[in-house]
Amino acid sequence: MMKNIPGNRILSLDIFRGLTIMAMIIVNTPGSWTYAYPVLRHSVWNGCTPTDLVFPFFIFAMGFSAVLSVTKRLQKGTPKQKLVLQLIRRSAIIFLLGLIVNSFPFTNLVNIRIPGVLQRIAVVNLVCGLFLIYSEVKVIWYVSAVLLAGYWALLTLVPVPDFGAANLGVTTNLAAWLDRLVIGNHVWEYTKMYDPEGILSTLPALVSGFIGVLAGNSFMKSDNERDKLIHLLVYGNILIVCGMAWGLLFPINKQLWTSSYVLYTSGLAMVVLGICYWIADIKRIRRFAPPFLAFGTNAIIAYFGSEIGAVLLGMIQVSTSASKMSLYDWLFMQYQSTGLSLVNASLLGALLYAGFWLLVVGIMYRKNIIVKI
DSSP states (O other): OOOOOOTTOOHHHHHHHHHHHHHHHHHHSOSOGGGOOGGGSOOSSBBOOGGGGHHHHHHHHHHHHHHHHHHHHHHTTOOHHHHHHHHHHHHHHHHHHHHHHHHTTTSOGGGOOOOOHHHHHHHHHHHHHHHHHHSOHHHHHHHHHHHHHHHHHHHHHSOBTTTBSOOOOTTTSHHHHHHHHHTGGGSOTTTSSOOTTOSTTHHHHHHHHHHHHHHHHHHHHOOOHHHHHHHHHHHHHHHHHHHHHHHTTSOOBTTTTOHHHHHHHHHHHHHHHHHHIIIIIISOOOTTOHHHHHHHHTHHHHHHHHHHHHHHHHHSEEEOSSOEEEHHHHHHHHHHTTTOOHHHHHHHHHHHHHHHHHHHHHHHHHTTOOOOO
8 A cells, every 4th residue: 555645755756766676686686696587687798788777777866866855954954064964974874784785794804895886875875965065066067077088088098007008808997907906805706806886986976876966956946747757858868879879989888887887877767767757746657656665765774684685595504305505596496396497487586585575665664664874
């Protein structure tokens, strides 16, 4: 059952955020990584699958919602210093949750991975919030342009120490070199030579948040629903085209979070949000909304819990007649035993796991339990 929605609430933004988190759980926890459908995998390097859209969509939504939150508080007369302290506190907690995800079950703290999804969200949240509090919109435009152009120049023009000319190779690009230099062994264990949420690539990731801020600011300026929708769809498609065009010179790449990737994914985020806005806020078709609202209401908690839960499933051992295996792998065998193909069994595992967390956040939503960070 859907709750009464306040008249000034942008329901579509909550739906969009919830859709993103639901998708994030599905792609992060397949029944088996070996047999996941290609669309549920990240691109190996250049290119963009639907899975590559999930993270930038969430960062875009965070920037968009920051406009509503910060602007509302400033209009109420909340002192800027208080807003900054709240912003720092929230970002620090999110960053800490990310470190917990990376280190759980705390058996290798010496080589704990420092970057991560939640850590990048924390940094972008902090920077976007500070710009909203202390600067004007035009400053965000200028900074975004400089960051995207500057990142392109760094990766394509600056020679890479120990490797020679600038390049976009998996382990020989400037971002990978900087990760190894500064972070060392504290990078993602599955790549070892670089981190997909590393230092240098966080600069363009800031712009993914900034575009959300700019889209939110444009959205709130107009009182006309038709104008809001047009702005989202038109500007979104412009960004998609610009991203694809730039991608011919600076490939769309999630691991490097290239400038073309920022424009392309932000444009798609605007279009998808526009579609959600047209359905939920203009046409007021809302029967489908509760599951997404449940995820969107406790988005960070849902992601954090699902990541910790997946680790626990991998830790718990199950004895079979042949050998011992993790509960995660045992469950995949049960999905296979239903007669499904390997990829469909993997998909079933992902959907069931997302369904479990839907049950958790659904109960929280019905009981109006919102964990505020």
